[in-house]
Structures are given as structure tokens and as C-alpha cells.
Amino acid sequence: MKIIKFEIVTPERVVLKEQVVQVTAPTRQGEITVLPNHIPLVASLMPGVIEIIKENGNSEIMSVSGGFIEVSKNKVVILANTAEMAEEIDETRVEEARERAEKTVKEIRHFDRERFANINALIAKELARSRAVKRWKKIKHVD
Secondary structure (H helix, E strand, O other), X not given: OOOEEEEEEOOOOEEEEEEEEXXXXXXXXXXXXXXXXXXXXXXXXXOEEEEEEEOOOOEEEEEEOOEEEEEEOOEEEEEEOOEEEHHHOOHHHHHHHXXXXXXXXXXXXXXXXXXXXXXXXXXXXXXXXXXXXXXXXXXXXXX
């Protein structure tokens, strides 16, 4: 079986370095799935969920807030602004952060465009984290 060397890195840490058979990631042009022997590619990432399939068939789910993906011969490197393994995410804290951000957006919508854009980016990040946890729970059959 052909494999892909996969690595996802943030400014703080290497989130995951693994040999996989498939990587799915949210790019600005839409969600892509990379399989062995994929053509070379560089793309911007959107906040969303990254899913990898390991050699043994198991899936890993991660949340990413944006960054870049580089695909070369059987190698995928993701340089992410932030990324977390789904099992590391506290779903309650995600919901609280999203609610606070949405409340702030309603309060400042008409005053400060830069702050409004930053809060919207935070909301997108928290929604991506929430989707990652939900997908992970579904795959792992966790309630």
C-alpha cells in the first residue's frame, strides 16, 4: 500500500507527524482529499476539519483555524495558524467561546470593522473546533 508522509505544524508545536493513506483538508477553493501520488499543490486553508486515514484504517480528526497545505510527492505538510486534535478539545469551552464571540459581534458590528473581522475569524475557528469534536465522537462512537 502506498503511503503519504503527513505533518501538521503550528508555531507552537508539531501537532501530528504520521504515515497515512489519505488526507482531507478545507482549502479556500473547497475541501480536498489527497491520496498517494497526488499532483503537487500549495493552497490556503480555511478554518475547518482535517481528517486523515492511517495505514491501519483508523481516522484522526483535527481542527485547523487556517494556514497552508503543501502537497509534494507522497508528502503533505500543513502549516497551520492553530490546530488541535479533536480529542484535545473541550466541547463545553468551545460553545462558550463561540457564544461570547457572537454576542461581541452583535455589540460592535457598527463600530469597528477590524475588530468585527477578528471576531468573525474567532467564530469560524470555534465552529471548526466544534465540528472536529462532533466528527471525532461520531467516528470513535463517543457520547
